[in-house]
Amino acid sequence: MGFLSAWPETLSSHEKRVVEELVNGKDCATQLQILFHNSSENGGPLSAQELVHKILTSFDHSISLLTRAESVEVSQNQAASDYDSPCCKKRPVTKEKRGCYKRRKAEQTRTVASATVEDGHAWRKYGQKQILNSEHPRGYFRCTRKYDQGCKATKQVQRMDDGSQMYQITYIGTHTCRPDSFKAPQIIKDSESWRSYKMLTFGDSNIPSNTTAVKQEANEETTETTTTTSGLTDMDSVIMWKDILGADYGDVVSNVYSNTEITSQSLELDLVTKPVEFEVDFEFDESEFV
């Protein structure tokens, strides 16, 4: 709620509708979560169904709205932000194949908008670039398992220019690393870590230089589970969204900031929930990627 009122005027009515829909969906999801939590013995499947239906509708609307709009891509009209990199000190460049690589052709990509860059995977930053007409630099991340397991997943994170705290995150490729090799995201109770990360990476404000970014992949006060249709263990606090919603929904994200995560593809289903009281040992079932 404060979220909506805090949303900048720059949003089009279309975008506002999308946000409303997503927030609505989020609220329903939250209720559902509480419901599940309170009724550990299958009590209340009926109301749960209703909620699920509402969630479905809500996200359905959002997705169709977004895919219609297609270009939610940050229409930054202002220029400025010159790329005046202090690239004056040339190194004794003895490079063999510096910067030599094969650019990947149109892999599976999905772009989401989120208030957090955390997604439960362990990423390592390998680059940052100032993007033309964008206020904020874009960060380039690869899966930490790139070399041990050849995981090709990468992501690009860029803070939106609309003044919100949202980040546009583009995931490229899917994780091919093994589930058990995922670094379980820590539940960071103190919000400093996350704040520091944001500050460090995207230069929010005064930054305590005592944090290592990216390692702290877990968002404050959020737990995240990435689930697939197969084989989750008996973690009773993990909600199997795919089972509930069917596999046709993309990412669904909800967190303390009421962030929205939107995607036009449904590669996997992520759920970020505020741990009402859940304490979950994270487990990632990425079997569909293996």
Next chain:
DNA sequence: CACATTTGACCTGT
């Protein structure tokens, strides 16, 4: 010391 981040250089696609 090992691993992560930073950042200028360099490469590719348009």
Next chain:
DNA sequence: ACAGGTCAAATGTG
């Protein structure tokens, strides 16, 4: 030619 994506040396951190 330019913008953007990746590499890798330098640097930071625990």
